[in-house]
Amino acid sequence: MTQRETSWNIALLQTHIEVGEPQCNRETMQRWMEDAAAAPIKPDVIVLPEMWNTGYALEQISELADPDGREIRGWVSTFAKKHDIHVIAGSIAEQRDGKVYNTMIIFNNKGEEVGAYSKIHLFRLMEEEKYLAPGEATLSFELDEVVAGAAICYDIRFPELARTLSLNGAKVMFVAAEWPHPRLHHWRTLLMARAIENQMYVVACNRTGDSGSDSFFGHSMIIDPWGEIVAEGSEEEEIVTGQIDLSLVDQVRNRIPVFEDRRPQLYGNGMCE
C-alpha cells in the first residue's frame, strides 16, 4: 500500500445551506471546495453535507431537484479530477424516473463516479416520506482500493445498515447529514456506537444554520474504530479536518475479534447473515 492508501486527510465542509436556492448553494459549495483543495494540508477526501443543493425545500422539491443529478455530477467530477481529490458529494435532491431521491454521489480522484446511494430510511419527522422516494439498495464502494460505505443522516439510527456495510468490507462509513437540535446527544452517541461496534472509521458531515423551525448544529465528526474522536466541528460554519490511518481498522479488529465472535444464527431475524 502507498502512503495515500493507508492514510487519508479528510475535509468536512460544514456549511450553511440556503433552502430552495440551488444556484446559490452551488456557488457556495464550489467556493468551499476550492478553499479546501488549496489548504496547506491538501485533503485526500472531501465530504459534503446532506441535501446541500436544495435544503429541505420539500414542497418545491420536484421543481428544484437536479434532473438525474446531471449538472452536479458534471462539475463535481471535473473538480475531483482537476484537484486529484476523492469527493463524497454529500447528498443532493435528485430527480429520477419522475421521483425525487436524496442521493449521495461519490467520485474518485480521477473524476470517475464510483457509486451513488439514495437514502433508504426516510425521516418522517422532517416529512421526507411525503416528498421523496426511498432508495432500494445499500452501497459500498472503493477509493484507493479501500472499501467504504455510504449512509445519510437518519440511516445512522439503523445499526443493520452499518453492520451490512462492514460485513461487505467497509473500513470507513461516510455520512452526510442535516441533523438538528435538540438531538445532538443522539448524533454523537449513534456515530460513536456505529464506529465502535463495527470497528470502522465513521466520517460524518453535518450542516449548520437554521431552516424553518430546525436549527442544525454542525458537530461534524471523524471517529476512529476504537471510538476515539479524531475531529469534531463547532456549531459554526467551518472546514473540519482530520487524518485517518486505515491500518487501525485491522489492528482493532485483531485485538477484539467481533466479526469472528458474532453468532448470526442465534439472532433470530436473519439480520446481517
Ligand SMILES: NC(=O)CCC(=O)C(=O)O
Ligand atoms: N435529515 C435527517 O435524516 C435527520 C435525522 C434526525 O434528525 C434524527 O434525529 O434522526
